[in-house]
Amino acid sequence: MNNANAYIYICEDTGNLGENFIKENLRWIPEFKQEQCGRYKKDIDKISCIVSYLLLQKGLREQYNIITPVSFIYNEYGKPYLKEYPGIFFNISHCKNRVVCALSKSEIGVDIQNIKNIHKIDCMLWTQKESYAKAKGVGITDILNLKNDYPKNIFYQIRGNDYYLSLCHLGVIKNKNISLFYERGNQI
Numbered sequence: 001m002n003n004a005n006a007y008i009y010i011c012e013d014t015g016n017l018g019e020n021f022i023k024e025n026l027r028w029i030p031e032f033k034q035e036q037c038g039r040y041k042k043d044i045d046k047i048s049c050i051v052s053y054l055l056l057q058k059g060l061r062e063q064y065n066i067i068t069p070v071s072f073i074y075n076e077y078g079k080p081y082l083k084e085y086p087g088i089f090f091n092i093s094h095c096k097n098r099v100v101c102a103l104s105k106s107e108i109g110v111d112i113q114n115i116k117n118i119h120k121i122d123c124m125l126w127t128q129k130e131s132y133a134k135a136k137g138v139g140i141t142d143i144l145n146l147k148n149d150y151p152k153n154i155f156y157q158i159r160g161n162d163y164y165l166s167l168c169h170l171g172v173i174k175n176k177n178i179s180l181f182y183e184r185g186n187q188i
Contacts, residue, residue: 003013007063007178008179014097079134091135115164127165
């Protein structure tokens with residue numbers, strides 16, 4: 001395991017963005033992401049798609065001085081990787097009103113869930129398990145087969161008022177190596 005920083009970008013209030021946000025910001029994402037957004041039926045899903053790419057670009061620009069648009073390649077389970085920058089890893093998750101993007105120079109996974117309809121302990125364990133599976137790059141069906149016996153020092157968790165976020169960082173993780181950036185939906 002290597003010791004690498006992790007950067008977490010959280011965008012809140014995405015539920016307050018509407019059709020105008022989609023029209024104004026669709027042009028800022030590359031064609032392959034525009035096509036992906038076009039396949040979604042609900043505006044909130046289109047917004048999450050746009051915001052996730054904008055957060056990724058913001059993180060790449062601020063942390064790695066990468067200003068050009070990036071494209072993805074995918075593993076057999078659909079985990080995206082940066083085609084142009086194989087040494088930088090990212091992961092994205094979203095829930096109602098929030099989108100999160102995590103970046104690092106080590107394999108990384110992130111999951112965010114609303115607590116409202118889920119027991120808090122179940123939510124914490126599920127986000128841990130899903131972030132671990134995403135960091136490992138395995139399929140969704142493999143999540144259910146994962147035991148909770150993974151090393152605990154690979155997780156960083158945030159408990160918000162109504163959500164749980166788990167970051168799984170397959171490098172050595174220490175609180176001082178985590179940087180959080182909160183964005184408002186209309187300020188990305």
